[in-house]
Amino acid sequence: MTDIKTQDIEALLEIFDNSPWQEMSLKVEGLELFLSKTPGAIGHSSAEHHLADPAPFPTTHATAPSAPARAISDGAKTKSTPAPVPDHWVAVRAPNLGTFYRSPKPGAAPYVTVGQTVAADTEVCLIEVMKLFTSVLAGVEGAVRKVLVEDSELVEYDQPLFLIEPA
Amino acid sequence: MALRRILVANRGEIALRIVRAARGLGIETVLAASAADHDSLAAREADRAVVIGPSAARDSYLNARLIVHAATATGCDGLHPGYGFLSERQSLAALCDEAGVVFVGPTRDSIKAVGDKLSARRLARAAGIAMTSGSEKLATAAEAVAFAEGIGFPVVTKASAGGGGRGMVVARDPRALADGFQRASIEAKEAFGDGTLYIERYVEHARHVEVQVLGLGDGRVLHFGERDCSLQRRYQKMVEEAPAAALPETTRNRLHKAAVDLLAAIRYRNAGTVEFLYDVERDDFYFLEVNARIQVEHPVSEMITGVDLVRLQLRIAGGEPLRIQQQDIAPSGHAIEARIIAENPDRGFAPSPGRIRVWRPPHGEGIRLDTAMEEGADVPPFYDSMIAKLIVHAHDRSAAVERLRAALESFVVEGISTNIPFLRAIAAHPDFIGNRVDTRWLESVFLPQYGQPKDP
Numbered sequence: 173m174t175d176i177k178t179q180d181i182e183a184l185l186e187i188f189d190n191s192p193w194q195e196m197s198l199k200v201e202g203l204e205l206f207l208s209k210t211p212g213a214i215g216h217s218s219a220e221h222h223l224a225d226p227a228p229f230p231t232t233h234a235t236a237p238s239a240p241a242r243a244i245s246d247g248a249k250t251k252s253t254p255a256p257v258p259d260h261w262v263a264v265r266a267p268n269l270g271t272f273y274r275s276p277k278p279g280a281a282p283y284v285t286v287g288q289t290v291a292a293d294t295e296v297c298l299i300e301v302m303k304l305f306t307s308v309l310a311g312v313e314g315a316v317r318k319v320l321v322e323d324s325e326l327v328e329y330d331q332p333l334f335l336i337e338p339a
Numbered sequence: 340m341a342l343r344r345i346l347v348a349n350r351g352e353i354a355l356r357i358v359r360a361a362r363g364l365g366i367e368t369v370l371a372a373s374a375a376d377h378d379s380l381a382a383r384e385a386d387r388a389v390v391i392g393p394s395a396a397r398d399s400y401l402n403a404r405l406i407v408h409a410a411t412a413t414g415c416d417g418l419h420p421g422y423g424f425l426s427e428r429q430s431l432a433a434l435c436d437e438a439g440v441v442f443v444g445p446t447r448d449s450i451k452a453v454g455d456k457l458s459a460r461r462l463a464r465a466a467g468i469a470m471t472s473g474s475e476k477l478a479t480a481a482e483a484v485a486f487a488e489g490i491g492f493p494v495v496t497k498a499s500a501g502g503g504g505r506g507m508v509v510a511r512d513p514r515a516l517a518d519g520f521q522r523a524s525i526e527a528k529e530a531f532g533d534g535t536l537y538i539e540r541y542v543e544h545a546r547h548v549e550v551q552v553l554g555l556g557d558g559r560v561l562h563f564g565e566r567d568c569s570l571q572r573r574y575q576k577m578v579e580e581a582p583a584a585a586l587p588e589t590t591r592n593r594l595h596k597a598a599v600d601l602l603a604a605i606r607y608r609n610a611g612t613v614e615f616l617y618d619v620e621r622d623d624f625y626f627l628e629v630n631a632r633i634q635v636e637h638p639v640s641e642m643i644t645g646v647d648l649v650r651l652q653l654r655i656a657g658g659e660p661l662r663i664q665q666q667d668i669a670p671s672g673h674a675i676e677a678r679i680i681a682e683n684p685d686r687g688f689a690p691s692p693g694r695i696r697v698w699r700p701p702h703g704e705g706i707r708l709d710t711a712m713e714e715g716a717d718v719p720p721f722y723d724s725m726i727a728k729l730i731v732h733a734h735d736r737s738a739a740v741e742r743l744r745a746a747l748e749s750f751v752v753e754g755i756s757t758n759i760p761f762l763r764a765i766a767a768h769p770d771f772i773g774n775r776v777d778t779r780w781l782e783s784v785f786l787p788q789y790g791q792p793k794d795p
Contacts (some may be wrong), residue, residue, distance in 0.1 A: 269391040269409050301408045326412040327388040
């Protein structure tokens with residue numbers, strides 16, 4: 173299998189956008205892609221993979237995020253409306269503003285995936301501030317239920333990053 | 340290249356002021372807010388607000404790395420530091436350079452050259468500017484006493500690393516100096532992380548005057564007239580005016596030239612203020628320090644010159660060649676600013692944070708209010724308690740004083756205590772009306788009378 177390039181994904185997105193299809197699921201070696209025109213939709217199997225996948229959802233990014241002037245008004249004041257979450261799930265929050273990384277280095281496996289059991293002192297992600305990386309701990313024992321932030325996204329202080337169902 | 344999007348690294352009225360100035364120039368803004376300020380007026384008016392850290396300034400507004408990271412991650416090409424917080428820290432300017440973000444302010448070398456007071460005094464001396472006799476750094480109280488006996492008492496100790504009254508002790512004899520030296524050094528160390536002191540001859544009847552400048556970065560430095568900020572409590576300014584009406588015209592011109600010469604020598608860039616002590620009896624002035632940032636009281640200079648200094652800051656930082664020349668800047672009339680502070684003058688000026696229930700500021704001709712407050716807004720307890728700046732402008736000083744009195748009279752704030760009643764009493768005092776004040780007047784004349792029953 174040849175490597176999937178950004179252009180390939182963009183081509184797929186274009187086809188999908190122009191099609192009457194509501195959902196598309198693609199699974200090739202090393203990549204799993206789920207596209208949907210329904211905001212907040214989630215694929216049926218191994219949810220952690222496409223949540224972790226940096227490929228953009230066409231429903232949220234109609235074009236590649238190349239125009240920062242647009243991105244600022246889009247990203248600024250609209251908050252995504254999360255699905256109802258069981259009360260006892262605990263959010264792991266950002267200790268400060270920074271860039272969120274799910275894995276210790278580019279290309280490496282993420283610290284945690286959905287469904288994984290964690291201890292209070294399990295590292296769950298990194299927050300980078302000007303090349304200074306700080307690891308964030310789960311803070312609670314339980315199972316990872318949701319990853320709320322895309323890899324290498326800017327997160328703000330106190331922003332929920334993961335949801336954990338306590339053991 | 341003009342700036343496209345800037346990060347505003349401050350809060351309160353100055354953050355809002357910068358957001359609006361940027362908008363006027365078509366520059367987008369990202370406000371870096373603490374958790375306490377996530378819903379502030381500045382946060383709402385900015386194109387985007389990001390919460391960088393918790394409410395404590397140490398973990399938010401004073402964390403330079405967080406702020407510069409926020410700037411790069413949100414695609415900003417410039418950063419305005421406002422005043423206070425990190426505005427005069429070399430480290431912030433250096434991190435901006437490192438990240439390729441334009442710092443809206445002087446170069447880091449200039450900040451360093453003028454930021455250390457002893458280094459600034461050397462610059463002033465080289466530019467031929469008078470200053471009070473003063474020492475280099477002094478290691479011990481004994482050294483200080485020996486130096487003071489050479490120049491004569493009274494003397495004042497000063498911290499090399501900063502201002503704001505920290506590390507300042509006025510001593511009238513050797514014993515007081517020996518006692519005060521250690522205390523001043525500890526205070527300076529706590530405030531600035533550096534306990535280095537020097538001493539200067541203390542001028543008994545002095546006015547605080549300062550010149551507003553803008554350096555174009557190519558050796559040209561424009562000035563926007565001077566201000567008189569003699570009304571101070573514990574070295575904190577409370578009322579500021581422009582021009583300094585007490586100065587004879589020839590002295591005024593020499594003062595402007597001194598400020599321009601000092602900063603032209605280092606090809607100073609962007610806004611700055613050169614502060615002087617004016618010795619009323621000798622009709623002479625002495626260099627105090629340079630503030631390498633926009634200052635709280637900049638609006639009084641704007642009111643008399645008709646320019647927007649914050650916009651000019653952004654245009655200079657964007658590399659725009661300014662056509663404005665010194666002869667275009669023609670001050671007219673008189674402006675006075677009163678700082679509205681959430682504090683209770685009847686209880687030792689204790690800060691008075693809380694929710695503003697009623698907010699009815701004055702309006703009308705010649706009245707400007709710089710604030711980020713509104714009815715229902717919270718004054719958080721974590722930061723400086725200044726909540727507004729009331730600025731009036733009129734054709735001359737007595738008309739401006741009258742306008743200030745009327746404006747203060749109609750200013751209604753409920754829910755928190757403010758210094759408005761205190762300011763009203765100042766504005767009605769014959770010494771203030773007659774412009775017979777000096778830097779000690781507020782504490783030595785006005786305060787002892789304030790709240791005392793009037794003689795029948």
